[in-house]
Amino acid sequence: MSVLATIRPGAWDLPLFVHVLGAMVLVGAAATGVRAAFVSGPAPATGWAARFAYRTFLLAALPAFVVMRVGAEWIRSKEFGGGVDPHFVIVGYTVGDLGGLLLVAGIVLSWFAVRRQRPRLTKVAAVVIGVALVGWLVAVWAMGAKPS
């Protein structure tokens, strides 16, 4: 349990906190929703799991994505404002934003799945958001390892 960055001006702390907290909750909420979607099925109890997945994507993952993205922009403006972004920032923005689009697509799919009672569509939504989740984990690796 140690460092998120070794030497850093104090003014960067709050934006970094917002960004990291948003990212952690985003990954946890998306993974929880994906798990619920795979538990879901046509029976009433498993149909409940499909609604659980939809609500988790919409009410937990999406707000966390917004917090993560606002924090990212905030810390970037302080750390690299006006300069050239390093590789790890480019990786973070690329997979982060693509993941955001997949998250929205997955939410729309899971909404349709719940509304029309189509269990398979819930699983398609889970796969779409699962792909985003893998991308976000690549971003976590890039933020930590900082490849050059």
Next chain:
Amino acid sequence: MVAVSLNGWILAAHLFGAFALVGGLTAFVIATVAARRIADPQQALALGRIVGAGTVAFRAGLVVVVVFGIWLVFRVKGYAISNGWIVAALVLWLVVGALGDRSVVVSKRATELARTLDSSGREGPSDDLRRALRGRSLLVLRIGAALAALAILVLMVWKPGA
């Protein structure tokens, strides 16, 4: 060719551990909110399967985050295991582990009750199950673990005294 330092790999592993830990706690908190609206044994069993994945992430993250974190402390100049913020983080890590693990035990009791009700052919809501799922102790344990994890994140970012 991508070049990554050893410290970079260790920090990445530390972060993966932290994400798994907080991800598991996020699943616990979401389950706590969802549990307040269910009393049906089959729904409680579905919730138990969802939370089960969070429990795996929580326990794996708890180990990975501290192993790679301590390794980093010994590799990064200027940090020592005796630094106040690191000691505080380790104490809070113990608190997160104890509260989170206890919440898993309490939560499993509710799942077991749901399994018993389901196997006895019981359908529809059960007051006993409702009480087990909405128990105050489960709420306090999960929220306490989440707040302790949040305090660790504050220490990791601000590093008071470093």
